Amino acid sequence: EPEVTQTPSHQVTQMGQEVILRCVPISNHLYFYWYRQILGQKVEFLVSFYNNEISEKSEIFDDQFSVERPDGSNFTLKIRSTKLEDSAMYFCASRTTGTVTEAFFGQGTRLTVV
Amino acid sequence: RKEVEQDPGPFNVPEGATVAFNCTYSNSASQSFFWYRQDCRKEPKLLMSVYSSGNEDGRFTAQLNRASQYISLLIRDSKLSDSATYLCVVNTYNAGNMLTFGGGTRLMVKP
Numbered sequence: 001e002p003e004v005t006q007t008p009s010h011q012v013t014q015m016g017q018e019v020i021l022r023c024v025p026i027s028n029h030l031y032f033y034w035y036r037q038i039l040g041q042k043v044e045f046l047v048s049f050y051n052n053e054i055s056e057k058s059e060i061f062d063d064q065f066s067v068e069r070p071d072g073s074n075f076t077l078k079i080r081s082t083k084l085e086d087s088a089m090y091f092c093a094s095r096t097t098g099t100v101t102e103a104f105f106g107q108g109t110r111l112t113v114v
Numbered sequence: 115r116k117e118v119e120q121d122p123g124p125f126n127v128p129e130g131a132t133v134a135f136n137c138t139y140s141n142s143a144s145q146s147f148f149w150y151r152q153d154c155r156k157e158p159k160l161l162m163s164v165y166s167s168g169n170e171d172g173r174f175t176a177q178l179n180r181a182s183q184y185i186s187l188l189i190r191d192s193k194l195s196d197s198a199t200y201l202c203v204v205n206t207y208n209a210g211n212m213l214t215f216g217g218g219t220r221l222m223v224k225p
Contacts, residue, residue: 031211033212036213040215041219042215042216043201043215045212048211048212055211056211089155091157091158095135100146100163100205102160103158103160103213104160106157107157
């Protein structure tokens with residue numbers, strides 16, 4: 001069964017460092033997302049990406065964040081200068097076009113900023 | 115008002131019980147609705163989509179009331195393995211097909 005894969009599963013970084021979280025969405029999907037979940041809190045939307053551009057982003061997704069789809073398979077989230085409060089689980093998701101289709105989530109990257 | 119609101123619980127029920135969760139959403143432009151399940155420290159996984167006419171999948175029944183902007187999930191004959199957090203998820207097409215999550219309702223099924 002096709003699945004969304006994320007790497008690494010756990011990343012520890014020092015405050016102020018840049019991190020890149022990687023995702024390989026399901027191959028025939030067209031909408032891509034990044035979500036985050038701080039421990040014990042709700043799943044929060046960061047950004048959606050369609051047709052090689054950002055289609056929507058939240059207030060959390062400020063200038064420190066960027067996304068890229070550098071080739072036909074990878075979808076990356078970059079955090080330029082990490083803060084302690086960026087520590088969270090980051091989930092990538094993808095779905096086919098259309099509003100009624102489910103989104104499939106990767107297993108997540110746990111980011112710990114120290 | 116929160117965009118998607120759920121009672122956080124926890125709901126503590128014995129095996130075999132029937133339990134119901136509700137969810138309300140604020141954006142009347144929302145077009146599609148889902149229930150996801152999330153186990154501790156794992157990714158959300160689709161439990162079922164919610165259709166306007168209501169739908170059932172085994173022990174699970176989902177209902178949608180567009181006029182009142184709420185969604186429900188009914189679980190019959192609860193199993194220990196149903197213990198998880200249930201996430202109400204709303205899709206809004208004119209917001210980049212964004213999926214908005216409720217805070218989740220935690221269910222604990224006890225022997």
